[in-house]
Amino acid sequence: MNLTDLRRLGCPTCGRPHDLLVLFDHLGDAWATERWARVTCPGCDERCELAFDGTEVAIGFVRGALRPRFEPSMRIRQPGLRVTAAPDGMLIELLNRRWVLDRKLPDPQPL
Numbered sequence: 001m002n003l004t005d006l007r008r009l010g011c012p013t014c015g016r017p018h019d020l021l022v023l024f025d026h027l028g029d030a031w032a033t034e035r036w037a038r039v040t041c042p043g044c045d046e047r048c049e050l051a052f053d054g055t056e057v058a059i060g061f062v063r064g065a066l067r068p069r070f071e072p073s074m075r076i077r078q079p080g081l082r083v084t085a086a087p088d089g090m091l092i093e094l095l096n097r098r099w100v101l102d103r104k105l106p107d108p109q110p111l
């Protein structure tokens with residue numbers, strides 16, 4: 001695949017679309033067992049979360065204190081995306097780039 005196959009997701013707060021390479025450069029910690037990762041929007045600096053499922057990526061929010069759940073606002077399928085979750089972290093691979101995220105215990109953002 002090449003750059004023209006790169007999909008974009010819109011920030012749930014400001015609505016601005018960002019391609020996945022840009023979003024992945026703004027990733028924070030991960031809930032590795034759930035395949036969720038926190039991301040800071042490069043457009044508005046607000047936090048939201050990404051959820052991975054195969055080559056599918058959703059953007060939205062993790063909510064709920066005792067039983068956190070992911071509420072997506074937009075979902076896309078990205079050819080070539082690989083996500084590997086391990087107990088101590090998460091590895092994301094796309095277009096010959098790699099992002100390694102540290103594991104994070106469930107810590108939903110305040111409502």
Ligand SMILES: [Zn+2]
Pocket residue numbers: 011012013014015016041042043044045046
């Ligand atoms: Zn934003």
